[in-house]
Amino acid sequence: MRMTFRFNFTIEDHLANKLAPIEDGGLALDSSKESSVSEGEEGKQRDRKCSTVHSDLPPNHLWKPDSVSSAAFSQDTDSSFKGVNSSSNLEPHEKQPCLRVAKEHSRPNDIKKVLENKVLETLPGLQDVNVLIVKTILLKENFSGENIVSKSFSSHSDLITGVYEGGLKVWECTFDLLTYFTKAKVKFAGKKVLDLGCGSGLLGIIASKGGAREIHFQDYNSLVIDEVTLPNVIANSTLENEENDLKEPEVKRGRKSKVAQKLHQCRFFSGEWSEFCKLVLGSEKLFEKYDLILTSETIYNPDYYDSLHQTLFRLLDKHGQVLLASKAHYFGVGGGIHLFQKFVEERNVFEIRILEIIDEGLKRVLLEMTFKCPS
Numbered sequence: 001m002r003m004t005f006r007f008n009f010t011i012e013d014h015l016a017n018k019l020a021p022i023e024d025g026g027l028a029l030d031s032s033k034e035s036s037v038s039e040g041e042e043g044k045q046r047d048r049k050c051s052t053v054h055s056d057l058p059p060n061h062l063w064k065p066d067s068v069s070s071a072a073f074s075q076d077t078d079s080s081f082k083g084v085n086s087s088s089n090l091e092p093h094e095k096q097p098c099l100r101v102a103k104e105h106s107r108p109n110d111i112k113k114v115l116e117n118k119v120l121e122t123l124p125g126l127q128d129v130n131v132l133i134v135k136t137i138l139l140k141e142n143f144s145g146e147n148i149v150s151k152s153f154s155s156h157s158d159l160i161t162g163v164y165e166g167g168l169k170v171w172e173c174t175f176d177l178l179t180y181f182t183k184a185k186v187k188f189a190g191k192k193v194l195d196l197g198c199g200s201g202l203l204g205i206i207a208s209k210g211g212a213r214e215i216h217f218q219d220y221n222s223l224v225i226d227e228v229t230l231p232n233v234i235a236n237s238t239l240e241n242e243e244n245d246l247k248e249p250e251v252k253r254g255r256k257s258k259v260a261q262k263l264h265q266c267r268f269f270s271g272e273w274s275e276f277c278k279l280v281l282g283s284e285k286l287f288e289k290y291d292l293i294l295t296s297e298t299i300y301n302p303d304y305y306d307s308l309h310q311t312l313f314r315l316l317d318k319h320g321q322v323l324l325a326s327k328a329h330y331f332g333v334g335g336g337i338h339l340f341q342k343f344v345e346e347r348n349v350f351e352i353r354i355l356e357i358i359d360e361g362l363k364r365v366l367l368e369m370t371f372k373c374p375s
């Protein structure tokens with residue numbers, strides 16, 4: 001079933017200047033005015049060609065979104081930094097302490113409201129909030145408090161170290177992992193899964209569809225969770241239940257509670273990794289560790305490796321598995337597979353296994369991490 005939505009906003013002149021129509025009638029960021037620092041020169045050149053919401057997709061991707069709707073927003077109320085310079089001019093390679101306090105986001109009572117005015121795009125078997133529209137609305141509303149969208153625009157960057165860590169777009173390696181899930185028939189059933197640095201949350205959503213018993217989503221930025229991750233989780237559980245209803249119309253009355261049930265298997269967190277660790281480990285006496293941690297494009301900054309490694313070490317079940325996807329190298333920020341692998345090997349805690357090397361466009365790698373000594 002295709003849903004139609006109505007746009008109920010106008011785009012200001014100064015924003016319209018940054019937005020240019022793309023072939024299918026959607027909106028693209030004028031690439032001469034926005035580029036990606038994180039993906040380096042090659043990334044910039046690609047972005048210059050077409051810096052759309054889905055410009056980060058592999059050339060022959062099947063993930064072409066095909067529907068649009070309307071939009072709403074809420075503020076990113078989490079401006080709780082500890083000693084982070086929130087200037088918009090931070091360069092990704094500048095060393096900054098990243099201690100954004102972690103918090104758990106409550107699940108909304110009014111599920112419909114979360115999707116009200118949201119623009120949904122259709123990917124194969126998935127729905128995804130159109131982040132460009134989300135950004136446009138947030139910019140237009142010019143809200144007070146921490147505004148990662150305007151900071152990202154003004155600094156022409158998809159990453160502002162310690163301020164905005166890139167969750168407002170779907171990065172290429174997410175699609176590599178999604179493809180791998182199907183190819184390798186990755187099993188999610190009954191597992192407790194963490195989508196670490198989730199952004200859109202598509203990895204966790206697929207785990208949920210695959211029968212994971214509990215899924216936690218973590219992003220650095222609270223706005224990403226509220227405006228993108230949560231709406232995506234809700235949109236996809238709604239979609240899933242609509243599909244079921246078409247097969248079994250008699251269960252239609254139970255749909256709402258089924259969506260709520262699905263949502264109940266999910267928890268949402270924002271904040272810096274070590275703070276997130278503290279929060280989840282401190283929140284329950286006997287915290288049950290994750291069977292599976294999924295993480296895409298999270299090793300671009302070597303300054304974060306210690307905190308990331310600690311997080312994996314503390315939160316992964318002793319028999320658990322990390323599936324990590326990354327570009328081979330992140331120009332400008334300096335991280336990448338080689339450095340990360342070296343870091344992990346030096347710690348001597350995890351075994352790393354390369355699952356796949358994707359050598360088209362920017363080289364990308366999928367790897368698995370498991371504990372060396374599970375006992």
Ligand SMILES: C[S@@+](CC[C@H](N)C(=O)[O-])C[C@H]1O[C@@H](n2cnc3c(N)ncnc32)[C@H](O)[C@@H]1O
Binds near residue numbers: 171199200221295
């Ligand atoms: C480049 S984005 C990738 C988003 C998403 N996984 C994807 O592939 O589309 C990196 C993500 O890692 C998270 N992240 C990066 N550094 C972090 C840190 N130090 N603490 C917490 N989260 C961090 C951010 O929340 C951000 O969403």
